[in-house]
Amino acid sequence: MIIDTLNTFHWKRELSGNVSSDVMVTSGDADPNLWLVVRVDKALTGTALINVYTSDTENIANPVLLHGITLPANAPAGYEYKVRLANGVKRYTRANVNNATAGTISVFLTSGITSK
Template sequence: MMIDKENVFFWKKAITANTNSEVVMNGEGGDAVVAPWLVIRIDADVTGTGLFNVYTSDKENMADAKLLTGVTLPANAKAGEERVMRIPAGAKKFIRINANNMTAGTITAFLTFDTNIAR
């Protein structure tokens, strides 16, 4: 799997509280092309029930952001836990992830156009 640093929300980020990711540009937005994969991975065991809310907006400052989808991990997820899914229809030009409900752990989240979902 190829990872482009411009498509990274979190990279081995230590989590101790509710945290917003970097904003990632999603081309011009829209649903005309095949959506990229969203990969969320636990790099070090987390404390709490990880909740990742994926927001989208037409503005880079995420003004008027809309919730696109949410991903909930099992309580106290262990290192190696991973979720891989397509970005849902309705994504606009910019995307950000809010990671919350965790008080410890390390996470990685990014977009990619190639992934091995049979892991």
């Protein structure tokens, strides 16, 4: 799996509450769609909710929800959630992580995934 920093929302982000990623500049839908990967790098405390939004404006005004992902409660290190990015990507995207009070997480896009 190739991880490009320009396609990374969160990289080994320490969680202590709700966090938002920087805004990622995209150019719309890819063909085929990229993979959205959520990886727990250090066990989480709480039930993390990851929302991926897209918008035509950089301030993410009038956001459209692409994905709402709920991880298992207290997800262990090494847990991964992988899904094809939904259609409808606009010019800008952002990923918010909510409800986890401790742990470390990575959220990124990639063109290929490693199967287990």
